[in-house]
Amino acid sequence: MSTTTTSGPGSTSGPGTEPESGSGSGRGAAARRGPGRAREARRAGKQGLWGWVFVSPMVLVLGLFLALPVGMALWVSLLNWDGQSNPFSGAADFVGLDNYRHLFADGGLTRTLFMTSLRNNLYYVLLVVPLQTVLALGLALAVNRRRLRGKGVFRTAFYFPSVTSSIAVSTVFLFLFQSSGAVNGLLKWVGLQGPSWFTDARGLVWVVLGWFGLVDPGSPPAALAGHGVLGLSWWEWLSGPSVAMCTIIFLVVWTTSGTFMLMFLAALQDIPEAQLESARIDGAGRWQTLRHVILPALRPVLFLVLTLGLIGTWQVFDQVYVMSQGQPANTTLTPAFLSYSLSFKDAQYGTGAAISFVLLAIILLMTGVQRLALRERDGRRRLRRGRSAR
Amino acid sequence: MRRTTLPLAVCGLSLSLLATACSSGFDKSEGPAQDSSGKQQLKMLIATSGNAETSAVKAAAAAWAKATGNSVTVDIAQNIDQQLGQSFAGSNPPDVFYTSADQFSTYAKGGSLYAYGGKLKDRDAYSPALTRAFTYDDTLYCAPKDQSTLGLAVNTALWKKAGLTDADHPKTWDDLEAVAKKLTKDGVTGLSVNADYNQLGAFFKQSGSWLTSPDQKKMTAGDKANVAALTYVKKLLTEGVLKFPKDLDSGWGGEAFGKGKAAMTIEGNWLAGAMRKDFPDTAYKVVPLPAGPGGKGTMAFTNCWGIAAKSKHQAAAVDLVSELTSDGNQLKFAKTVGVMPSKKTLLETYKQQNPDSAAWADGTAAAQLPVNAPGMRQVMAQFNTSLAQLASSDPAKLLADLQKNGESVLGGSGR
Numbered sequence: 001m002s003t004t005t006t007s008g009p010g011s012t013s014g015p016g017t018e019p020e021s022g023s024g025s026g027r028g029a030a031a032r033r034g035p036g037r038a039r040e041a042r043r044a045g046k047q048g049l050w051g052w053v054f055v056s057p058m059v060l061v062l063g064l065f066l067a068l069p070v071g072m073a074l075w076v077s078l079l080n081w082d083g084q085s086n087p088f089s090g091a092a093d094f095v096g097l098d099n100y101r102h103l104f105a106d107g108g109l110t111r112t113l114f115m116t117s118l119r120n121n122l123y124y125v126l127l128v129v130p131l132q133t134v135l136a137l138g139l140a141l142a143v144n145r146r147r148l149r150g151k152g153v154f155r156t157a158f159y160f161p162s163v164t165s166s167i168a169v170s171t172v173f174l175f176l177f178q179s180s181g182a183v184n185g186l187l188k189w190v191g192l193q194g195p196s197w198f199t200d201a202r203g204l205v206w207v208v209l210g211w212f213g214l215v216d217p218g219s220p221p222a223a224l225a226g227h228g229v230l231g232l233s234w235w236e237w238l239s240g241p242s243v244a245m246c247t248i249i250f251l252v253v254w255t256t257s258g259t260f261m262l263m264f265l266a267a268l269q270d271i272p273e274a275q276l277e278s279a280r281i282d283g284a285g286r287w288q289t290l291r292h293v294i295l296p297a298l299r300p301v302l303f304l305v306l307t308l309g310l311i312g313t314w315q316v317f318d319q320v321y322v323m324s325q326g327q328p329a330n331t332t333l334t335p336a337f338l339s340y341s342l343s344f345k346d347a348q349y350g351t352g353a354a355i356s357f358v359l360l361a362i363i364l365l366m367t368g369v370q371r372l373a374l375r376e377r378d379g380r381r382r383l384r385r386g387r388s389a390r
Numbered sequence: 391m392r393r394t395t396l397p398l399a400v401c402g403l404s405l406s407l408l409a410t411a412c413s414s415g416f417d418k419s420e421g422p423a424q425d426s427s428g429k430q431q432l433k434m435l436i437a438t439s440g441n442a443e444t445s446a447v448k449a450a451a452a453a454w455a456k457a458t459g460n461s462v463t464v465d466i467a468q469n470i471d472q473q474l475g476q477s478f479a480g481s482n483p484p485d486v487f488y489t490s491a492d493q494f495s496t497y498a499k500g501g502s503l504y505a506y507g508g509k510l511k512d513r514d515a516y517s518p519a520l521t522r523a524f525t526y527d528d529t530l531y532c533a534p535k536d537q538s539t540l541g542l543a544v545n546t547a548l549w550k551k552a553g554l555t556d557a558d559h560p561k562t563w564d565d566l567e568a569v570a571k572k573l574t575k576d577g578v579t580g581l582s583v584n585a586d587y588n589q590l591g592a593f594f595k596q597s598g599s600w601l602t603s604p605d606q607k608k609m610t611a612g613d614k615a616n617v618a619a620l621t622y623v624k625k626l627l628t629e630g631v632l633k634f635p636k637d638l639d640s641g642w643g644g645e646a647f648g649k650g651k652a653a654m655t656i657e658g659n660w661l662a663g664a665m666r667k668d669f670p671d672t673a674y675k676v677v678p679l680p681a682g683p684g685g686k687g688t689m690a691f692t693n694c695w696g697i698a699a700k701s702k703h704q705a706a707a708v709d710l711v712s713e714l715t716s717d718g719n720q721l722k723f724a725k726t727v728g729v730m731p732s733k734k735t736l737l738e739t740y741k742q743q744n745p746d747s748a749a750w751a752d753g754t755a756a757a758q759l760p761v762n763a764p765g766m767r768q769v770m771a772q773f774n775t776s777l778a779q780l781a782s783s784d785p786a787k788l789l790a791d792l793q794k795n796g797e798s799v800l801g802g803s804g805r
Contacts, residue, residue: 084478084500109772109795178639199636201779218782328636329779330772344472346768347496349479 077353083343092350099354104230110342110351112231117326117333118362119232121314123241124334125366127249128256129309135257136305137298140264141290155265162258169255170322174198177247197247201329203239204246242331248319256312260305267301268294303374307367314363335359425702430460432703432710435477435484437470439660440667443727447714450722454713460706478502481700485707489532489696491523495764497696498526504697505531506708512715515733523759524694532694533715534732536723538658539753540592540688541676542566543644548578548653560680563596563622570631573653580631582652584643585778587770588760589656591689593619595758598684601792602800606763609796611789615684620785622682627781634778648672658691659750663728676749690757692732730754765799 052059076087077099085091103114143154161169176182177197184194206217215221224235241249271294279293295302317336320326326333326341335355343352434451438444444466451462465484467473471493477483478500489497497503507513507530513521520534542560549558552572560566570580583589587601594600599615602608610616626632633652640646643655648669655661656679665672679688695711697704713719720731724740730751731740741751761770773792776783 082496082500083475084497084502086481087479108798109769113768113772179637180639196637199634199778327775327778330775341771342768344469344475345771346765347475347500 073353074357076349077357079350081349082347083349084347087349095350099350100358102351103354103358107231110348113330113333113338114335114355115230115232116236116330117335117338119237119239120241120245120331121316121334124245124249124316125310125313127241128252128313129306131249132253132257132260132309133302133305135253136260137264139257139261140268141294143261144265144268158261159258161255162262164255166255166318167322169251170319173247173251174323195243198244198324199328200243201331203236203242203331205238205240206235207243242328244324244328245332248316248323248332251319251323252313252316256309260309263301263305264298267298271297299374303371306370306374310366310370311363314359314366422700422702424704426705428459430703430706432460432462432486432706433484434462434464434710435467435470435473435487436464437467437488439663439727442663443723446723446726450714450719451710454710458706458709460703460710462710478698483698483700485698485701485703486710487696487698488535489524489694491692491694492760492762492767492770494524494531494694494696495526495762496767498531499764502699503531504699504701504704504707505529506697506704506711507531507533509708510712512733515735517732517734517754519690519754519757519759520692520732523692523762532696533711535693535695535715536720536727536729537690537692537732537754538660538729539690539750539757540589540656540658540679541749541753542679543647543655543657543661543674543676545647545650545653546673546675548573548650552653559677562680563682566680567626567629567631570626570654571629574631578650579633579638579646579652581626581654581656582633582635582638582640582643582646583656585634585636585780586774587777588689588691589643590620590623590777591758591760592656592679592687593623593682595687595689595756596679596682596684597622597687598682600758602761602763602796606761606766607800609793609800611796612786612793613789616789617786619682620780620789624780624785636778647674658689659728659730659747662747676747678749678752686756688753688757690754690759692759761796763800766796769795769799 072087078094078096079087079092080095080098081087081092102108102110104111139158142148143151143158148154178184179194179196179199183197187194202217206215206220209215210217220233220235224238225233228234228237275293275297276289279289284292315336316334317340320332320334320337321340324332326337336359339352339355339359342355343349434447436444436447438447444464448464451464454460455462467488470488471490474483474487474493474497478497483502489503494503498505507521507524510530510533513530513533516534517537520537521530524530524532524534544559552569552575554569554572558565558569560569566581573580591601594616597615597619599610599613599619601611601616603610623632627634633646635641635643635646635652638646638649638651640649640651642657643652644657644661644664645668646652647655647657647661648665650672661676665674679686681687695714697707697711701707715732717731717733717736720733720736721739721743723729724731724736725743728747730747731737734754737751737754741748744751769792772795773788776788776791780788
């Protein structure tokens with residue numbers, strides 16, 4: 001990337017690379033001093049050792065409860081293990097990457113289910129992450145206004161869903177979205193016939209296109225339904241989230257936006273009043289202030305919210321477990337739920353573990369892409385600003 | 391880099407020490423040393439249908455403990471498949487536990503069950519269909535706990551309101567369609583059945599076929615008779631006289647039936663307990679399922695008393711199970727829990743004691759057990775998923791998919 005060279009070392013190191021660059025500059029400092037270098041290094045080494053001694057309780061705890069189980073799960077994902085023996089004793093067959101191959105290459109039921117779950121979750125992420133981020137930002141801006149009365153009440157009300165147990169919220173939504181429930185009652189009131197939410201497996205894309213008479217959701221065209229890739233037809237790939245999945249999307253957007261609102265709110269209150277005021281004096285309108293002053297100041301928090309959102313949405317489990325168990329027609333099946341049911345219901349722990357590692361790879365990849373996207377724009381702006389200054 | 395090597399090595403070493411300490415917890419031994427003391431402490435894990443069942447099992451276990459000088463702790467599982475899976479993996483399973491028919495083959499194949507069938511004195515008293523369900527590699531592993539079959543439950547008030555009499559109880563598929571049509575009016579649906587092959591499977595049996603061969607080595611889902619059965623079910627759905635419970639805002643057939651949203655449902659013995667508990671005011675009657683072109687047919691369900699291969703108290707556990715499956719206890723459980731005795735010798739007595747459940751007891755003669763070959767759960771779950779979309783799909787296609795998915799499990803590597 002040519003942009004990084006002009007923007008200097010400081011801006012290239014994101015949160016993840018900071019410790020590394022820190023130790024790098026430390027080493028550089030030791031090298032520059034020359035004569036006292038060896039003594040300095042020895043002292044630094046001793047200090048480092050003591051440092052490790054001090055953090056060792058935490059390292060042990062983290063290692064025991066995080067690193068070790070992850071390593072064990074990785075090992076299990078390479079086994080054909082039925083969960084009824086010790087996976088580390090050699091009783092279970094080592095099958096190498098077979099479990100991963102079942103997920104991607106072999107045209108069986110497992111692959112179809114896995115691909116279906118990936119499709120569902122992808123549409124879920126594509127809708128939930130932007131919606132919850134925008135909603136959270138909107139709420140934060142709303143409750144941050146100085147002239148708003150009863151701020152505390154609103155902040156509590158918006159944050160409330162986040163502190164409520166997801167199981168309880170899911171159960172309430174089950175009742176709200178029954179075919180004769182409150183939501184359909186409201187829709188009826190304005191003259192709309194609501195769907196029977198939890199049994200409606202139609203894809204949203206086809207439903208909406210159906211409204212305009214472009215496709216008939218009941219009879220997919222042969223060009224799309226007849227061909228496909230990875231065990232699903234194009235009709236299924238392109239269907240979008242099902243109506244049933246939409247209820248889970250509503251629910252999650254509603255519950256998580258409160259948490260993210262809190263993060264945005266904290267960041268908003270960190271923006272110096274002088275900065276906003278000078279923008280106002282420069283004649284910036286409300287929209288311009290938001291676009292050119294507030295949003296750039298919120299970028300680190302935006303990154304945090306998007307990253308947490310991505311991670312959380314790819315791992316969605318409890319709502320699915322409570323509300324739909326993957327039904328109808330597997331349109332609310334997610335990789336996390338599939339991993340659970342393959343492991344505990346079908347005793348295919350190896351495949352279940354493999355799914356969770358594929359999920360990990362997806363999350364890492366998407367977070368990386370998102371980080372790159374946010375950083376690159378940052379670099380370009382600095383570049384432009386640098387040029388105009390020259 | 392150098393200065394971090396030593397501490398890292400120390401950390402790594404201690405981690406691996408911890409790891410070995412952990413894995414010593416998984417004790418891998420073929421036959422665990424048996425406890426032969428007079429006072430043995432047994433652990434039992436059950437999945438209960440409610441307070442009645444919990445207290446009945448606890449009372450029976452306590453009586454045995456008192457008579458033998460041992461002690462039994464009865465634990466209630468929230469999710470027994472998951473809890474058993476965890477305990478097997480951790481090599482610390484309960485001594486005695488409920489084993490569902492669909493998990494049985496997985497456990498037997500994995501070597502988690504102690505095969506005590508040969509030690510049962512009254513093994514010939516059990517219904518052969520049930521012992522077959524718990525036989526793996528020609529060995530009877532465990533004693534069937536009880537059984538349930540499906541019957542047709544009719545709401546007597548709605549039945550009368552539709553101008554029907556006892557003589558109208560359906561005998562054939564056409565009868566069933568006719569009465570369902572008559573009952574469907576004023577916001578009531580004639581029939582509501584779970585979109586589940588455990589219930590709808592009865593129609594395959596009545597059609598004269600079944601989804602697999604009797605030994606579960608071959609799939610026969612694509613049979614013409616099966617297609618005919620599913621086409622019949624789809625016809626009821628399109629006519630609107632059959633609705634799945636979810637379309638009636640209910641979790642299962644019994645709920646739609648109890649709320650009076652459906653006038654008939656196809657459910658098993660557990661319906662009696664649920665009706666008593668949740669819908670005591672709904673008057674109903676259970677009659678035999680209609681016969682199809684292939685004769686009579688229903689589904690049967692059973693559990694067994696599993697004993698862990700890794701239990702240290704196997705002899706005592708077998709003794710406990712013998713007591714729990716004694717004639718007296720089976721009839722007592724039948725009375726309090728609502729299930730039927732697993733011994734065919736007790737069915738007549740059961741019918742006398744529970745005349746309302748006679749239709750269920752009579753069903754045992756033509757009952758089909760669900761598919762339970764290893765690895766088939768996922769395939770059947772997928773079939774259930776597709777059954778929920780039956781109204782908008784082609785029955786032959788659903789069964790062809792099932793045939794294909796099933797063949798890859800039964801004919802292949804079993805994964």
